[in-house]
Amino acid sequence: MFEAVREQAMLRVFRDRGVLIAIWSAAAMVAGVFIWLLADIAMHGAPRFDLSFLIDAPGNSGRSGGIGPILVSTALILTVAIAATVPVGLGAAIFLSEFTRSGGLPGRAVGLSLDVLAGVPSIVFGLFGNAFFCIWLGLGFSILSGGLTLACMVLPVFIRVAEAGLRMTPGDWRNGAAALGLSRLAVLRQILLPAAAPSLVLALMLGIGRSASETAALIFTSGYVDRMPASLLDSGRAISVHIYDLSMNVAGGDPGAYASALALIVFLFIINGAAKWITDSLTARRIVTL
Amino acid sequence: MNETKAPGYTIARVEQGPPCCDPVPVIEIAGLSISYGGKAALTDVKLDIYRGCITALIGPSGCGKTSLLSALNRMTDLIPGCTVEGSIHFGGVDVRAPSLNVAALRRQIGMIFQRPNPFPFSIRRNLEMPLREHGIRNRTELSDRVERSLTDVGLWPEVRDRLDSPALALSGGQQQRLCIARALVLEPSVLLMDEPCSALDPLSSGVVEDLIESLRHRFTVVIVTHNLAQARRIANYAAFFWMPERAGKLIEFGQCRQIFETPAHRLTASYIRGLRG
Amino acid sequence: MTSSKQNTLPLSRSDTWLIRVLAVASTAAACILVLIVLFMLQEAWPVLQRIGLLRLLSDPAWHPAEGLYGLAPMVAASLAIAAGAVLLAGPFGVASALFVRFYAAAPLASAFRLALLLLAGLPSVVLGLWGLTVLVPLIGRIEPPGASLIAGVLVLALMILPTIALTTEAALDAMPESYLRGAAALGLSRESTILGVILPAVKGSIMAGVLLSAARALGETVVLLMVTGNVVRLPVSLFDPVRALTANIALEMAYAMGDHRAALFVSGLMVALLVLLFVLVSRRLGGGWSFNV
Numbered sequence: 001m002f003e004a005v006r007e008q009a010m011l012r013v014f015r016d017r018g019v020l021i022a023i024w025s026a027a028a029m030v031a032g033v034f035i036w037l038l039a040d041i042a043m044h045g046a047p048r049f050d051l052s053f054l055i056d057a058p059g060n061s062g063r064s065g066g067i068g069p070i071l072v073s074t075a076l077i078l079t080v081a082i083a084a085t086v087p088v089g090l091g092a093a094i095f096l097s098e099f100t101r102s103g104g105l106p107g108r109a110v111g112l113s114l115d116v117l118a119g120v121p122s123i124v125f126g127l128f129g130n131a132f133f134c135i136w137l138g139l140g141f142s143i144l145s146g147g148l149t150l151a152c153m154v155l156p157v158f159i160r161v162a163e164a165g166l167r168m169t170p171g172d173w174r175n176g177a178a179a180l181g182l183s184r185l186a187v188l189r190q191i192l193l194p195a196a197a198p199s200l201v202l203a204l205m206l207g208i209g210r211s212a213s214e215t216a217a218l219i220f221t222s223g224y225v226d227r228m229p230a231s232l233l234d235s236g237r238a239i240s241v242h243i244y245d246l247s248m249n250v251a252g253g254d255p256g257a258y259a260s261a262l263a264l265i266v267f268l269f270i271i272n273g274a275a276k277w278i279t280d281s282l283t284a285r286r287i288v289t290l
Numbered sequence: 291m292n293e294t295k296a297p298g299y300t301i302a303r304v305e306q307g308p309p310c311c312d313p314v315p316v317i318e319i320a321g322l323s324i325s326y327g328g329k330a331a332l333t334d335v336k337l338d339i340y341r342g343c344i345t346a347l348i349g350p351s352g353c354g355k356t357s358l359l360s361a362l363n364r365m366t367d368l369i370p371g372c373t374v375e376g377s378i379h380f381g382g383v384d385v386r387a388p389s390l391n392v393a394a395l396r397r398q399i400g401m402i403f404q405r406p407n408p409f410p411f412s413i414r415r416n417l418e419m420p421l422r423e424h425g426i427r428n429r430t431e432l433s434d435r436v437e438r439s440l441t442d443v444g445l446w447p448e449v450r451d452r453l454d455s456p457a458l459a460l461s462g463g464q465q466q467r468l469c470i471a472r473a474l475v476l477e478p479s480v481l482l483m484d485e486p487c488s489a490l491d492p493l494s495s496g497v498v499e500d501l502i503e504s505l506r507h508r509f510t511v512v513i514v515t516h517n518l519a520q521a522r523r524i525a526n527y528a529a530f531f532w533m534p535e536r537a538g539k540l541i542e543f544g545q546c547r548q549i550f551e552t553p554a555h556r557l558t559a560s561y562i563r564g565l566r567g
Numbered sequence: 568m569t570s571s572k573q574n575t576l577p578l579s580r581s582d583t584w585l586i587r588v589l590a591v592a593s594t595a596a597a598c599i600l601v602l603i604v605l606f607m608l609q610e611a612w613p614v615l616q617r618i619g620l621l622r623l624l625s626d627p628a629w630h631p632a633e634g635l636y637g638l639a640p641m642v643a644a645s646l647a648i649a650a651g652a653v654l655l656a657g658p659f660g661v662a663s664a665l666f667v668r669f670y671a672a673a674p675l676a677s678a679f680r681l682a683l684l685l686l687a688g689l690p691s692v693v694l695g696l697w698g699l700t701v702l703v704p705l706i707g708r709i710e711p712p713g714a715s716l717i718a719g720v721l722v723l724a725l726m727i728l729p730t731i732a733l734t735t736e737a738a739l740d741a742m743p744e745s746y747l748r749g750a751a752a753l754g755l756s757r758e759s760t761i762l763g764v765i766l767p768a769v770k771g772s773i774m775a776g777v778l779l780s781a782a783r784a785l786g787e788t789v790v791l792l793m794v795t796g797n798v799v800r801l802p803v804s805l806f807d808p809v810r811a812l813t814a815n816i817a818l819e820m821a822y823a824m825g826d827h828r829a830a831l832f833v834s835g836l837m838v839a840l841l842v843l844l845f846v847l848v849s850r851r852l853g854g855g856w857s858f859n860v
Contacts, residue, residue, distance in 0.1 A: 026663065
């Protein structure tokens with residue numbers, strides 16, 4: 001009998017050792033691939049990555065020159081997306097948080113529709129954007145179409161985060177303000193929105209990050225043109241589309257693609273860093289005079 | 291008049307007003323019933339609140355005392371599913387009329403909550419913001435009113451040098467006094483207080499209690515309290531509530547001394563003696 | 568008798584306007600989904616009506632020029648790639664989460680976690696770029712042409728792994744401390760605790776995270792465009808080039824007309840419905856929602 005017990009104990013030790021090795025190997029592999037990936041992008045992207053790259057226009061289909069007009073187009077697309085998302089998103093978030101009961105019908109209907117929207121794949125947004133903004137509204141391949149399509153994509157997450165931030169504010173403040181006869185508008189403007197500011201900033205940053213990374217929704221809404229756009233109705237190429245085009249359609253476009261990828265990653269890094277910095281400083285100031 | 295009750299705290303002197311033995315009703319409640327989602331919380335209350343007096347609403351939890359208080363300044367509007375029946379007249383005006391300007395009502399009838407709830411601003415802004423929202427923008431008037439209400443609650447000597455520091459950095463007792471100051475700054479005639487001392491430590495509780503007592507005559511105060519000794523100390527009138535069936539009812543109302551020393555109803559007598567509730 | 572059906576009544580004129588503006592904003596937000604459904608159906612309708620869903624799945628090939636709209640090979644490819652990615656990323660993701668929580672010392676754990684967060688934040692086009700320029704040639708050396716089903720599986724797995732790891736980590740954090748203490752009191756080894764107590768306890772959340780990632784894998788377009796070779800055929804071996812349903816839409820939308828375009832919209836609807844199905848099941852299992860979806 002002791003033999004059997006000792007055998008079982010040994011088997012268990014082997015199994016334990018096996019699991020340990022498996023987990024460490026898995027982690028090592030993941031870490032390894034991650035470092036490989038980053039190193040690859042840094043190495044291939046760094047050579048061409050300098051100030052002139054960020055300013056010059058692309059030449060020779062992007063094999064030479066820079067990404068200046070593309071950065072401008074991207075910035076414009078992001079601006080359109082944010083300009084459309086923030087008012088609608090903030091309005092919906094405030095409505096859901098302050099003016100609907102948690103179980104009530106309007107709240108649930110809007111909430112459900114947004115949840116489903118959050119799950120729709122980006123290519124479908126591209127199809128919709130093309131059918132609705134480009135064709136039905138007649139905006140054609142333009143920065144406006146692309147930005148508005150991105151706004152539709154980003155809205156659910158923005159509303160969800162903003163609403164959560166508003167709901168987190170203490171109900172005591174609302175009661176106290178109501179007892180003082182303050183209007184709902186005053187309460188929102190002076191107390192609730194400033195208190196929810198960290199979440200609102202986070203929501204905004206998430207929106208910007210997601211928009212900047214998006215490719216599939218932009219390919220047939222904002223188009224491929226890599227010249228400097230003259231207006232919002234002009235077609236413009238976003239940086240993610242540029243990376244795609246250079247790597248897939250342009251022979252010898254890889255160095256340009258890598259440098260652009262590096263630029264995009266740096267931009268996202270700055271956005272996320274700014275988000276963290278703003279959120280931290282707003283939270284720290286929470287107890288202090290607003 | 292009250293002088294120093296604890297080291298470092300002084301209550302300002304209060305002017306005398308109309309004596310309390312000549313009762314003039316400022317709020318008249320008749321046939322008031324409140325229910326939440328169909329379930330009755332309070333049934334058929336008839337009660338008069340007299341000007342310049344402190345009226346205590348006493349009774350065990352769940353009798354509808356807070357509901358009654360909330361109905362007086364239409365705070366029940368904020369509770370989904372809450373229905374109010376009956377009549378409430380404030381200075382002759384029907385409080386429950388749909389056309390009533392509720393913001394103006396709440397300027398006249400202020401409310402203090404159980405948990406102090408200063409806004410996340412500076413002390414000064416906590417007091418100035420309601421004034422600005424109600425249309426008072428003149429700088430001198432604002433700072434005058436701020437100083438006056440802080441003096442009334444005895445905070446002025448403590449905070450005069452740090453009016454721009456955060457209100458949330460004050461102690462619990464100071465925060466509650468600030469909330470009272472915030473209600474006073476609008477110069478109401480009635481103050482509703484829902485267990486204002488229950489969330490405070492005994493020392494702060496004493497200070498706030500003294501403050502409430504000092505408001506007598508200048509303001510009409512309706513206070514919900516579980517602390518029978520406190521009610522006995524500061525109230526002129528007491529209303530005793532109980533839950534005979536599953537809804538709250540007003541059992542007895544009268545001068546405080548009479549309720550506590552010679553209660554007419556046997557339920558009142560038992561509650562006062564501490565046998566029930 | 569006053570009753571409150573709403574949360575509050577407007578207190579002033581500015582409030583009445585406020586509520587109106589807010590209601591308009593909310594209706595606009597809620598309408599987007601309705602608009603999407605309407606426009607997708609409108610564009611897809613001609614083909615659905617004239618050609619029918621059955622033919623779309625059973626036609627022998629995808630040759631829109633000749634009126635053949637067989638989506639089957641592409642549907643199979645999409646499903647196969649998503650399945651492969653999930654099968655690969657699942658164990659690695661869970662292992663990563665266990666590593667961070669139970670095996671790594673604090674500084675290593677934070678570094679690893681930071682790496683996972685950074686990986687989660689990488690745009691898919693950048694992952695596709697790396698896959699195209701580094702992975703595909705490597706695979707091509709084993710078996711040409713390199714752009715293939717397996718390439719898609721590998722890069723997609725890399726893309727969804729951080730999501731699985733982070734949701735598993737959240738589930739582990741939400742687990743009551745008492746489980747671990749109880750196991751320790753019984754003298755169970757770390758591995759026995761993991762296998763016997765922890766994994767069964769968080770099984771539901773892990774599944775939810777996995778399904779959410781599967782949904783994301785099904786909906787992914789750019790990565791598959793870049794590394795799978797885009798040849799319409801039923802995958803026979805892992806190294807066959809294939810074309811995913813999503814990639815197909817992206818490739819042909821630019822020049823598709825009439826029925827061809829409508830067929831692309833139909834395939835878009837199919838992808839959307841599949842993804843939604845996975846998201847709903849994931850939600851049912853208790854998953855929350857992920858920022859990265």
